[in-house]
Amino acid sequence: MKNFKYVINGNPYEVAIDSLDDTNAKVEVNGITYDVIIEQTEQQVSKPAKRVAQATQASASSSAQGGSASAVKSPLPGIILDITCSVGDSVSKGQQIMVLEAMKMENAINADRDGVIKEIKVTKGETVLEGAALVVIG
Numbered sequence: 001m002k003n004f005k006y007v008i009n010g011n012p013y014e015v016a017i018d019s020l021d022d023t024n025a026k027v028e029v030n031g032i033t034y035d036v037i038i039e040q041t042e043q044q045v046s047k048p049a050k051r052v053a054q055a056t057q058a059s060a061s062s063s064a065q066g067g068s069a070s071a072v073k074s075p076l077p078g079i080i081l082d083i084t085c086s087v088g089d090s091v092s093k094g095q096q097i098m099v100l101e102a103m104k105m106e107n108a109i110n111a112d113r114d115g116v117i118k119e120i121k122v123t124k125g126e127t128v129l130e131g132a133a134l135v136v137i138g
Helices: 061-066
Strands: 004-008 012-018 024-029 032-037 072-075 076-084 096-102 105-110 117-118 133-137
Touching: 096 133
Parallel strands: none
Antiparallel strands: 004 012, 012 024, 024 032, 072 133, 076 096, 096 105, 117 133
16 A cells, blocks of 8 residues: 655645556545546646636626626535535525535535525535535526
């Protein structure tokens, strides 16, 4: 087993690679085990773009015109413990919309803007990665 420690966007990650072959790997990230399928590609792999943990807020002018929908994203990898909103609910900026367990701590996930829940992209008990879209607020 190979162990690595990373800090990405200020967040620490402990990664252990248990088994690895040409098509599969068993990887543990901060205590959560993932079975990874490695896809073979003929293209050269490019450097991934920097990911943003939270959805950016709509500008004042677009908010005044109804704005566009934006996703609230997971700030770190973890498990969805509770979803406290439903599609169609009106939410206010800062209102708790779900609870994420990460590194044995419960983290409140809050709406990043006023709006209406258009879509819930995760389910209770689901494991999510950092940057994963959780809900869409329009």
